Every structure is written in structure tokens, then in C-alpha cells.
Amino acid sequence: MLKKKIIFLVGPTAIGKSAIAIHLAKKIDAEIISCDSMQVYSLMDIVTSQPSSTQRKQIKHHLLGVVNPIREYNVARYRKEAIAICDKLFLKGKIPLFVGGSGLYYSVIIDGLFPAIGEDKSIRARLDKELSLKGSSCLFQRLSKVDPLSAKKIHPNDSRRIIRALEVYLKTGLPMSSLQKNRIGLGSEYEIKIFALNANRKTIYNKIDQRVDKMFKTGLINEVQGLLRLKLSKTAFCAIGIRELESYFKGEYDLDEARRLIKRNSRHYAKRQLTWFKKDARIHWVNIKDEETPGEIAKRIWKKLF
RNA sequence: GCCGAGAUAGCUCAGUGGUAGAGCGCGGCCCUGAAAAGGCCGGCGUGGGGGGUCCGAUUCCCUCUCUCGGCA
Numbered sequence: 072m073l074k075k076k077i078i079f080l081v082g083p084t085a086i087g088k089s090a091i092a093i094h095l096a097k098k099i100d101a102e103i104i105s106c107d108s109m110q111v112y113s114l115m116d117i118v119t120s121q122p123s124s125t126q127r128k129q130i131k132h133h134l135l136g137v138v139n140p141i142r143e144y145n146v147a148r149y150r151k152e153a154i155a156i157c158d159k160l161f162l163k164g165k166i167p168l169f170v171g172g173s174g175l176y177y178s179v180i181i182d183g184l185f186p187a188i189g190e191d192k193s194i195r196a197r198l199d200k201e202l203s204l205k206g207s208s209c210l211f212q213r214l215s216k217v218d219p220l221s222a223k224k225i226h227p228n229d230s231r232r233i234i235r236a237l238e239v240y241l242k243t244g245l246p247m248s249s250l251q252k253n254r255i256g257l258g259s260e261y262e263i264k265i266f267a268l269n270a271n272r273k274t275i276y277n278k279i280d281q282r283v284d285k286m287f288k289t290g291l292i293n294e295v296q297g298l299l300r301l302k303l304s305k306t307a308f309c310a311i312g313i314r315e316l317e318s319y320f321k322g323e324y325d326l327d328e329a330r331r332l333i334k335r336n337s338r339h340y341a342k343r344q345l346t347w348f349k350k351d352a353r354i355h356w357v358n359i360k361d362e363e364t365p366g367e368i369a370k371r372i373w374k375k376l377f
Numbered sequence: 378g379c380c381g382a383g384a385u386a387g388c389u390c391a392g393u394g395g396u397a398g399a400g401c402g403c404g405g406c407c408c409u410g411a412a413a414a415g416g417c418c419g420g421c422g423u424g425g426g427g428g429g430u431c432c433g434a435u436u437c438c439c440u441c442u443c444u445c446g447g448c449a
Contacts, residue, residue: 342405
């Protein structure tokens, strides 16, 4: 029996995924499921560069602007919601086209998430306190005793991951490393095609600069000012642009500096995204040329689909 | 034109008679419930050009070029 197809279009920030995705979706009768940890939030259209309303009218988009930014969001929720949408699309006879740049999010769809517990606020608060009192090496030693395999993988300075691994152990009594072996994703059930866009580093960085300038022109400052009046969740607050403008509002530096930092942090982000994608051997790379239009690129991808 | 200061990494600069560092930038990497987050690694260099002293010069001397101050 022929497996059903799921398509992923990933790539670094600002490279032009959204426009290409719409051309592609039209050709194959797909609907788009956003694969972006920040575009799920509402009220953050400009700072997260969500597809425009005209774009969204052309093709149905899912998981865009659906979470209030005062709420936390995470991979587990994303996985659950995205898979539910996927199932619905298959019933309608549509192809799911995942589009976005969050490496962990797409991998969790394809490869699955190990069955574990979510965040436990009280355990974390306790571990956080221990971290600030005794430092990460103390936590790391504890982890080495209860879960040596995880300790081997996690760097002693990476307190975030040490805490998570300890949290899993304290809550389940099992080392996280053994739970992680249990992972089932959609990859076994469906035919998965992953396309990653890439271009010269310089081209990507130019696109980032242009996008950031455009964000400022279209009302970034007002949007972020409004967001800062809310009590943003720790996850929503992480969107590039918020921290940088908050410091500007506090008078720590001028607007040019804020703009420079937003550009720089976006460059670093794009680099990390590419590192993530590069190690995924399943990816079909699509190197885009400077003069190519979104329609032409979509056509190239389409040809590789069958 | 004269006087002074300087010319070292992509940028701003430190330092030394035994071929060089720091911050930022940049490059590479890791990643399972915060992932646009978090963490790790890497100096990426004809030391302005040319001569001299010295076993040895980026460092000392001479000269040229350029830059920045000050005086005209």
C-alpha cells in the first residue's frame, strides 16, 4: 500500500519559506501547518514575521497566532496539536505541508517524543534554587550518579538540560536516557519528504537585514511596546526583538543599537538553524539563487516530489 | 610646512628583543517538554612599505607612505 505523504519545508529565518510554501501548496493541494515555535503566538505578527493576511487567504494556514503570548508553549503541545491537524487534513484529502524553521519541532513530528512527564514547576523551582546557591557542577554531579548516560551527553555548564534530566528522573524514578530510547514518530507511518532551503551566508544575512528594517517600518516598536505591557510568558518573551527593544525602552541604548542587535541575534539564530538541518541526512537541499522567484523555487521542489 | 601621536585580526585596541593576544564580529558544533531558548569549541594575522643593528625584530634605529591631533 502506498504511504500517505507529508512534506516539510524548512530553512533559516528570512530565507523566504512562506512565499515559496504558498506556491507549492497550490500546486499539490496542500494546507500549511506552521512549524515555528514563535509564530504560534497571537499579537506578535510583526516581531515573528507571520505570513501576511493576503498570503493566508490564498492557502489555509494552521497553528499561526493561536496562543495568547501570556501562555507558555512547548514541543509537546505542538506535537499533539500538529498531529491532530494532520489527521484532519488526510480525512479531507489534503496534503499536510509543514513550513517553518524550528528544528526541534519538525523532528518531534517525524521522529516522535519520548513518553515523559511535562514541566513540574515545584521540582524546577527547587532545582533552580539549588543552581543559584551551589552552581551547575553540583547538579551535574547529581545527574552523573542517577543518569550517567545523560550526563555524558550534557555539558556541565548546560544547566537547563541538567535540570530537565534531573526533573525527569525525580518524577519518574527512571533515567531520561532510557526513556529517550522510546520514540515513535510519523516517519514510520507516512512517506516524509523534507526540503531545506539554503543560500549563500551573505544572501541570507542580507535578507535578514532587509526583513528587520521592514519590521521597523511596519510598526515593530508599537507592537513590542504593547507586548511589554502584558505579562509575557517566558517562552513568548524569547522571540528575537522583544528583549532588544525592552532594553531600548529602558534607556540602556538607542534605537540603532536595538536594530543592530536584532539583526545580529537573527544571524546567530539562522546559523544555529542551519547547523541543526545539516546533520539531518534525510533532507533534500534546495539552494536558491539570488534572482529566482518564489514560484520558480516552488516548481523546482515540486519536480523533486514524485 | 612644522611639532606631536599612531599604523598589530573584519572592527576597537593591549602587549613583548625569541614570529602575538582581549572584547566585539565571524566560523564550526551540540541539542527531546523554554528550542527565535540554552550550551560548547575555534584566532580567522605577510604585525603599513623599504633598509639597518642583532644569533634573532612585531618590539630598537633610519627612511618613505598614510591617518589623527596641535601650530601655522
